[in-house]
Amino acid sequence: MAATKSISSLLLVDSSSSCFFSPIPRFLTLRIATTTTLRSTTSTLLRRAPSRRSLTSSLAVMFPDNSVLSDVCASGITSVVAVSCLGFWGEIGKRGIFDQKLIRKLVHINIGLVFMLCWPLFSSGRQGALLASLVPGLNIVRMLLLGLGVYQDEGTIKSMSRHGDRRELLKGPLYYALSITSACFFYWKTSPISIAVICNLCAGDGMADIVGRRFGTEKLPYNRNKSVAGSIGMAIAGFLASVGYMYYFASFGYMEGIGWDMILRFLIISVASALVESLPISTDIDDNLTIPLTSALVGTLLF
Structure with a gap:
């Protein structure tokens, strides 16, 4: 009987004492508290840390x-x-x-x-x-x-x-x-359309004239003022410049979703711009207008 009272007294909480019996082992209590603290600290740091894009941009x-x-x-x-x-x-x-x-x-x-x-x-x-x-x-x-x-x-x-x-x-x-x-x-700078417009206008149209004058012996059947070499040179130059600037702006975090899908879209825009530039209407109006308008229109449809 005395032994039973002694064991029972250990299970009772003494309100006047700062020590009491806990059914959870002490090492588990410390582990739970530590894990909770780490999770709280990590979530706070993640909320405060700026994104990679904001840092690079x-x-x-x-x-x-x-x-x-x-x-x-x-x-x-x-x-x-x-x-x-x-x-x-x-x-x-x-x-x-x-x-x-x-x-x-x-x-x-x-x-x-x-x-x-x-x-x-x-x-x-x-x-x-x-x-x-x-x-x-x-x-x-x-x-x-x-x-x-x-x-x-x-x-x-x-x-x-x-x-x-x-x-x-x-x-x-x-x-x-x-x-x-x-x-x-x-x-x-966050839009691929701006890249397509300027690269096809500058690199594409510029190279079309340079390549066409040097290698443009074969003329287009529907426009004798334009050459096959010039049109191909324009499409290639505009496309390569677009891809180059895509990666350039992506390195600063301005361009997202880059990959083969976006590269293919740039190729379509450059080919479309080269086709429009080869038409007689580009000579009658001005290719400095027709090329940007084509790039912007096709870019809007694709992006």
């Missing part, structure tokens, strides 16, 4: 905490780069180092693609798109002033016109600047 932005200042600085840097490129080709045109037609196409290829290289400097929202589009937008004003004869720049006129006539800048070069500005503002 902010790498090129100069002031991540001040998007306005960052975009203004990026716009200034991009403007300097664009003016430097135009000045370089203008000087080449003045010196007569290359044929004028070749220089015009090199400018055509170079300007838009170099401009797109600067896009990661800007923020991803509408503000970044607006300030980035101001760079080619100012070039629209420049083409108007040069084309109307408000001011003279012989080097630029030679490097961007077929025959050295300033009025030519009011057609192809003006449409070129309008197309790049529109692609930048309306689609921006």
Whole structure:
């Protein structure tokens, strides 16, 4: 009887004492508490940790905490780069180092693609798109002033016109600047459509002329002004440039879902743009309009 009371007294909780008997072993209690603490800490860290995309996309932005200042600085840097490129080709045109037609196409290829290289400097929202589009937008004003004869720049006129006539800048070069500005503002760097528009316009159309002049002995049956080699060269150049910029923007986290499916869509857009460029209508209107419109339309259907 005394032994039974002694055992029973051990099972009772003494309210005046800080020690009591627990039916759960102590080592299990410690393990449960530790596991709960680790889970809570891990979930808190995951909630606070920025995503991989936000980290990579902010790498090129100069002031991540001040998007306005960052975009203004990026716009200034991009403007300097664009003016430097135009000045370089203008000087080449003045010196007569290359044929004028070749220089015009090199400018055509170079300007838009170099401009797109600067896009990661800007923020991803509408503000970044607006300030980035101001760079080619100012070039629209420049083409108007040069084309109307408000001011003279012989080097630029030679490097961007077929025959050295300033009025030519009011057609192809003006449409070129309008197309790049529109692609930048309306689609921006998170859309594959902007890549397709600019790459087919710059790399594709530029290489079509260069390849066509050198290897274009066989003309298209429905347009004797265009060659088979030029059309093939355009499709290949536009496609390769599109894929290259796809991976370029993906490295900053702006492009998701890249793979063979997206690559195939870029190929379809480039082939469609090359086909439209080969039609007589592109000569009658201007391929600086028909190519971007085709790329944007087909891109909208595919993406």
